[in-house]
Structures are given as structure tokens and as C-alpha cells.
Amino acid sequence: MTVSEDGNKQIGTAIEELVDSATTLSEDFGVEVEAAVRSAREHPLDARRARSLYTKILTILRARECDLSDEERAAVAEEVNREVEEIVGSVERPVALADEDFFVEHNGLRQRQVVPTPNFHDKTVEMTEGYVDIERLKLWKGNHRISLQIQEFEEHHGREPEEEELIPLMHGSILLPSLDKADPFELKPLAESIARKGVETPPIVSYEGEPKDGNRRIAASLLVVYGKGYDSAQKHRARYIRVWRAPEKTTADQFEAIVVSRNFERDHKKPWPEYIKAQLVVHEYEMRQRAIKGKVTRSELKKVREEVAHDFAIKADEVKRYDAMIRWSEDFTAYHLEEGRDPAAVRYKTEKNFQWFYELDAGKGDSKLTRKLDGDDELKAVVYDLMFDVLESGTQVRSLYQVVGNADTAQMLLKAHEVSATDPDTAGDLVDDAITEAKRRNVKRRSIGFEAFLKGMVERLGTTPPDQWEKVDTELLLQVRRVATSTLGAIEGEEKVRTEHGEEISS
Amino acid sequence: MTHKTETTAKAQCEDLIEEHFPEGLIRTLQRKFPTGRFQDFEDAVAEGFVKFLAKDEVLETPAGYVTVVAIHCIQRLFVRAAKEALPEGDPDGEAGVEPWADPTAEKVIGEATFGFVRGIVETWQSLNVRSATLVVLEAVELEEPISSAELAEELESLLGEDVLPDTARQWRKRGLDRLRAELHELDEVKEEK
Numbered sequence: 001m002t003v004s005e006d007g008n009k010q011i012g013t014a015i016e017e018l019v020d021s022a023t024t025l026s027e028d029f030g031v032e033v034e035a036a037v038r039s040a041r042e043h044p045l046d047a048r049r050a051r052s053l054y055t056k057i058l059t060i061l062r063a064r065e066c067d068l069s070d071e072e073r074a075a076v077a078e079e080v081n082r083e084v085e086e087i088v089g090s091v092e093r094p095v096a097l098a099d100e101d102f103f104v105e106h107n108g109l110r111q112r113q114v115v116p117t118p119n120f121h122d123k124t125v126e127m128t129e130g131y132v133d134i135e136r137l138k139l140w141k142g143n144h145r146i147s148l149q150i151q152e153f154e155e156h157h158g159r160e161p162e163e164e165e166l167i168p169l170m171h172g173s174i175l176l177p178s179l180d181k182a183d184p185f186e187l188k189p190l191a192e193s194i195a196r197k198g199v200e201t202p203p204i205v206s207y208e209g210e211p212k213d214g215n216r217r218i219a220a221s222l223l224v225v226y227g228k229g230y231d232s233a234q235k236h237r238a239r240y241i242r243v244w245r246a247p248e249k250t251t252a253d254q255f256e257a258i259v260v261s262r263n264f265e266r267d268h269k270k271p272w273p274e275y276i277k278a279q280l281v282v283h284e285y286e287m288r289q290r291a292i293k294g295k296v297t298r299s300e301l302k303k304v305r306e307e308v309a310h311d312f313a314i315k316a317d318e319v320k321r322y323d324a325m326i327r328w329s330e331d332f333t334a335y336h337l338e339e340g341r342d343p344a345a346v347r348y349k350t351e352k353n354f355q356w357f358y359e360l361d362a363g364k365g366d367s368k369l370t371r372k373l374d375g376d377d378e379l380k381a382v383v384y385d386l387m388f389d390v391l392e393s394g395t396q397v398r399s400l401y402q403v404v405g406n407a408d409t410a411q412m413l414l415k416a417h418e419v420s421a422t423d424p425d426t427a428g429d430l431v432d433d434a435i436t437e438a439k440r441r442n443v444k445r446r447s448i449g450f451e452a453f454l455k456g457m458v459e460r461l462g463t464t465p466p467d468q469w470e471k472v473d474t475e476l477l478l479q480v481r482r483v484a485t486s487t488l489g490a491i492e493g494e495e496k497v498r499t500e501h502g503e504e505i506s507s
Numbered sequence: 508m509t510h511k512t513e514t515t516a517k518a519q520c521e522d523l524i525e526e527h528f529p530e531g532l533i534r535t536l537q538r539k540f541p542t543g544r545f546q547d548f549e550d551a552v553a554e555g556f557v558k559f560l561a562k563d564e565v566l567e568t569p570a571g572y573v574t575v576v577a578i579h580c581i582q583r584l585f586v587r588a589a590k591e592a593l594p595e596g597d598p599d600g601e602a603g604v605e606p607w608a609d610p611t612a613e614k615v616i617g618e619a620t621f622g623f624v625r626g627i628v629e630t631w632q633s634l635n636v637r638s639a640t641l642v643v644l645e646a647v648e649l650e651e652p653i654s655s656a657e658l659a660e661e662l663e664s665l666l667g668e669d670v671l672p673d674t675a676r677q678w679r680k681r682g683l684d685r686l687r688a689e690l691h692e693l694d695e696v697k698e699e700k
């Protein structure tokens with residue numbers, strides 16, 4: 001954009017603002033003034049807010065005489081406080097916000113009665129639902145989920161955590177000795193989900209706005225609202241959440257029923273099979289790829305994956321994973337149909353064991369079974385037949401790459417394939433033996449690798465000057481200490497075992 | 508219609524407080540701007556009192572004056588918030604550019620805007636509508652509310668004839684509608700508000 005274009009754009013905005021201001025400033029707002037006068041009588045604010053408001057206005061009014069000495073200023077403050085208390089105490093005020101003040105109109109939803117009346121563990125509780133500004137909610141110290149942390153906080157600090165300390169406590173930014181995780185309540189994945197689609201299950205709050213169910217959802221929403229890496233639309237989505245508000249006279253028994261119902265009773269909702277989800281995602285992914293004219297570049301593919309992931313509320317990596325799984329499942333189906341198997345049986349097998357097509361991709365680089373299957377039709381026939389007739393778990397499928405990676409165990413697999421049609425039980429035993437042997441050999445290989453790593457570590461740490469530790473991040477230092485302590489324990493244990501077996505170890 | 512007596516303006520503020528008008532106004536703002544925050548409403552009401560005291564004049568409808576300033580204050584806040592949110596969705600990829608970051612440029616643009624809009628209004632044939640709109644624009648330039656009664660009073664002295672507040676309100680409305688329509692033709696503002 002050139003400078004003059006930029007200037008024109010700003011002038012355009014300024015003109016719009018000017019006309020808006022002209023309309024507002026020359027309007028009488030008679031209706032609003034009348035409403036305000038009426039509301040002043042009929043709907044006073046709660047004491048906390050009234051106190052805050054009048055303190056602000058009276059301070060403006062009383063402290064206008066500019067250059068006040070400290071004593072005069074203190075006297076004014078005292079006078080303001082006295083007057084504020086007089087005004088606040090002059091009318092009966094609501095203890096908590098009425099529904100119309102508690103809720104905000106959002107997404108076209110005004111507060112309304114929840115119908116049918118919700119039933120929690122055989123107790124019906126009438127609820128009002130609507131959107132609230134997340135900042136209006138406070139976390140509930142009595143929540144069982146955080147009771148351990150609260151207890152530990154009390155032991156550590158000799159006091160209960162303040163209300164404003166509950167959020168950092170849940171976010172993991174207040175460190176407690178027993179919590180070695182940065183995100184003890186695993187709020188970050190939930191925050192990601194809330195940023196994408198908002199809070200789906202409404203938390204249940206008391207009339208005073210204390211959440212009886214949904215502390216974690218609220219804490220995760222606050223993580224989005226105040227956290228880094230979220231755009232304004234995501235923050236807005238997390239700021240206004242739908243809640244169910246209990247009536248003023250809800251009893252402790254009713255709240256207990258709510259907690260039990262929300263945390264112990266299963267909702268019997270059956271999630272879609274992964275196969276169905278993967279098909280939908282991959283279908284969409286393919287459609288969008290086809291919509292791109294010409295050769296599809298890597299960055300375009302990545303962009304398409306991100307868009308599809310966004311629309312299905314999953315991660316871009318999952319799109320890639322589903323794509324590979326569908327490709328292998330189709331290949332598996334095609335192979336067995338060509339072999340003349342019953343189409344229904346093939347379909348059933350593919351759907352039931354869909355996760356196996358993810359396990360098929362285990363391993364690294366060229367050791368991956370999928371790499372080998374791509375160029376070896378005979379191996380493919382062996383693996384696919386065993387998957388159909390013999391294998392029983394995804395763990396077995398995951399181990400196959402180690403089996404085919406070794407000539408001896410690969411032979412065992414071929415033997416299993418030979419007998420699979422006539423004696424599937426023996427074939428199953430042979431596969432298990434092949435997997436066990438392949439793992440044993442793999443551990444031996446890993447052990448050699450581990451020794452090389454230890455030699456490198458000894459050399460590196462042995463030559464590290466003391467001042468190099470000064471630059472290491474505190475968090476990392478703590479992690480190193482934790483790992484080093486457990487490593488020393490393992491070494492001492494091993495020394496003891498070896499000494500007991502007659503080995504002489506000099507320190 | 509206004510008298511310059513500081514103590515009485517202050518006394519009018521005291522009266523409003525005694526009638527609990529500030530909290531009634533908060534309630535009204537909450538209804539009018541349901542997604543706004545309490546702290547912003549509180550600041551807007553306080554701004555109404557600050558301006559009223561700074562104006563130093565006894566007003567016929569002090570509650571109206573404070574209300575207009577508060578509403579205007581909230582509207583501006585919303586516009587500012589919308590503008591701050593804009594760079595993220597800026598199709599031109601100008602993310603991070605704050606268009607109002609330069610006060611000097613803002614002043615220049617403000618003056619250019621007033622000059623441009625005033626230039627349009629001054630070409631109008633109807634003396635009454637033209638005068639009413641120019642008075643309103645002057646009030647906007649001073650960021651001061653102007654009630655229909657005050658507008659009528661100003662117009663009486665300008666035109667040398669009696670003007671009723673209702674008549675002034677009509678002229679003002681016709682003027683602002685016409686201004687919107689003309690600016691829309693020039694592609695400067697949205698047609699409907």
C-alpha cells in the first residue's frame with residue numbers, strides 16, 4: 001500500500017467516525033436518560049461495584065482543587081470513603097448480579113431457562129443458561145480436582161491460596177514441589193480446542209458465579225484469553241462462554257448431585273469409529289487438493305492440510321496420518337478382494353482393525369515396514385494375509401518392521417504364513433516367537449548404541465568447564481538434576497547387583 | 508441557556524450522585540452494549556462527570572449531558588477495539604501496523620476530515636439544515652454534546668428567528684441523513700447505521 005492510499009484509508013475511517021460522533025453527540029438520548037433514572041431507583045448495583053463507581057466519581061469531584069498537600073489528600077480520601085459508604089448503604093443492594101446483569105447477549109442468545117429441567121443424579125435443578133464474560137467467573141476452591149494442590153499450597157505457604165492464585169496454580173505457573181509438570185492439569189490441549197471451537201459443554205455455576213463443574217474448562221479459557229499465540233477471534237471465542245447458572249437457593253445437596261452426575265455418570269455417547277472420521281477427513285483433503293489448478297506444491301499441500309484440520313477441529317498431523325492410514329487400508333482391501341475374499345468380511349476386518357494401518361507405519365526411515373511393502377509384493381501378500389487370518393493386536397502389527405528387518409525372524413514369519421491357512425494357531429505361535437526374537441535382538445543393538453551414548457556423555461561432561469553451567473536455564477538445570485539423581489540410583493543398584501555376583505568394582 | 512457558575516455545576520454533579528444516577532447509567536450502558544465490560548462503563552460514566560465539571564456550566568439536563576458523553580465514550584472505545592483487532596485480519600498483510608500511532612498524523616487527518624465534510628455541507632442550499640449541521644459539526648470538533656435545546660438556541664442567534672428544539676432536532680436529522688447519503692455516494696461511509 002502506498003502512503004497516499006494509506007492516508008485515504010485513514011481519512012475514510014475518520015469520516016465515518018466523525019458522522020457517528022455527530023449523530024451521538026447531538027442525540028438527546030431521552031429514553032436512555034429516563035431508563036437510567038429509573039434503573040437508579042429499581043436496579044442498584046451490588047455493593048462492590050457501587051463502591052468502586054462512587055469512589056471514582058467522588059474522587060474526581062472532591063480532588064479537583066489540584067495542589068493538595070499529603071494531609072489534605074488523606075482528608076479528602078477519608079471524606080470520599082465516608083460518603084461512598086453512606087451512598088452504598090442508603091439502599092438495599094443485591095448480593096449477586098441478577099440474571100440480566102450476570103449474562104451477556106452473545107451469538108444471538110439471551111439468558112433463558114434450561115428446558116427440560118436438568119436432572120442431576122435424581123435431583124432436578126432449574127437452571128438459567130446464557131453467555132458470560134469469563135472474567136466474571138471465579139474458580140472454586142472446593143473442586144475435588146484441585147484439592148490436592150490447594151492442600152499442598154497451604155502446607156508450603158502456610159495459608160490458603162487467594163482467589164487470584166487459583167488460576168496460576170491450575171496453569172502450573174505457581175510451582176509446587178510435588179508438581180514436576182509444567183501443565184499439571186493438561187490445560188494446553190483443552191485450551192487449543194477451546195480456541196478452535198469454544199467451550200462446548202457449559203460449566204455449571206452457582207448463583208454467585210462460582211463454578212461447581214467446569215473449573216478446568218474455565219482455567220483453559222483464561223489461558224486462551226491471556227495467553228500468547230492466540231488471535232483476537234480465538235480470544236473472543238474463549239472470553240464469552242455459555243454457562244448454566246443455578247438458582248439463588250440451590251442447596252449443598254443439589255450441588256453435590258451436580259458434581260457426582262457430571263463426573264461419575266457416563267453419558268453413553270459413542271464416539272464415531274476412527275475409520276469413519278478418517279474417511280471424511282481424507283475425502284475433504286482430496287477434494288481440496290483437486291481444486292488446486294496445476295501442480296500442487298508442498299506448501300500448498302501443507303496449507304490444505306491445515307485448513308482441513310481446522311475445519312474438523314483436529315491437528316494437521318492427524319490429517320497426514322489419516323491420509324496414510326486410508327491409503328494402506330484401501331490397498332489392504334483391494335488385495336483381499338483380488339484374492340477373492342468375501343467383500344463384507346474384508347470391509348469388516350478393515351474397519352475393525354483400522355488402527356493397524358497406523359501401526360504398519362512404525363519404525364524409522366528405511367526400516368519402516370511400509371517402505372518395504374511398497375516395493376515387495378510378496379512381502380505384502382505375507383503381511384496382509386497374516387493381518388487377515390492370524391494377527392490379533394495392533395502391538396503385533398507394530399512389531400512387524402523389526403521382524404522383517406532381520407533375516408532369521410523374517411524366515412519365521414514366512415513359515416507362519418505357510419501354515420496360516422491350515423493351522424492358524426501354530427501360525428500365531430510362530431508370529432509371537434518371531435516378534436520376541438526380533439525384540440531381543442533389537443534390545444542388544446540398542447544396548448550397543450546406549451554404551452556409545454554414555455561414552456560420549458562422559459567425555460562431554462568431563463570436559464565441561466564450571467562456568468558453562470551458569471548459562472543453563474533454571475528449568476533445564478532442575479530437569480538435569482532430576483534425571484541425574486534417578487540415573488545415579490540406577491547405577492548404584494547395578495553396582496550392588498554386580499558386587500553380589502562376585503564382580504569387583506573399584507570406585 | 509447555560510450560566511457560568513462552577514459551584515453550581517459541581518452542585519448538579521452532587522445532585523446526580525445523590526439520586527444514584529451513575530449506577531442507573533451503568534445499568535443503561537450494560538443494556539445498550541451487552542458485550543461491554545463493567546470497568547469500561549465505569550470509566551465512561553466517570554468521563555461524563557469529568558467533562559461536565561470541566562465545562563463549568565449549569566446545564567438544563569445534566570443527566571442528559573453525562574449520558575451522551577458516556578455513550579460516546581463507549582462507542583469510541585468499541586471503534587478503537589475493532590481497529591486494534593483489524594491488523595490480524597488485514598488482507599493487505601499489514602499486520603502490526605497501528606494506523607493511529609502517530610498523533611501528528613492523526614491531527615492532520617482530523618483537520619482534513621473536518622475540512623472535507625464541512626466543505627460538502629457548505630454547498631447545501633437549505634440555510635436551516637446547513638446551519639444546523641454546521642453547528643453539530645462544530646460541537647463534534649470540540650467533542651462536546653449538543654442537546655436539541657442548545658442547538659435551537661444556537662440557531663436562533665445565527666438565523667435571527669425563533670427555533671423550537673423539536674424543529675432543531677428535525678433539521679439536525681435531515682442534515683445528518685443527507686450528509687450520510689452524500690458521503691455514501693462518494694463511497695466514504697456505510698449507507699445505513
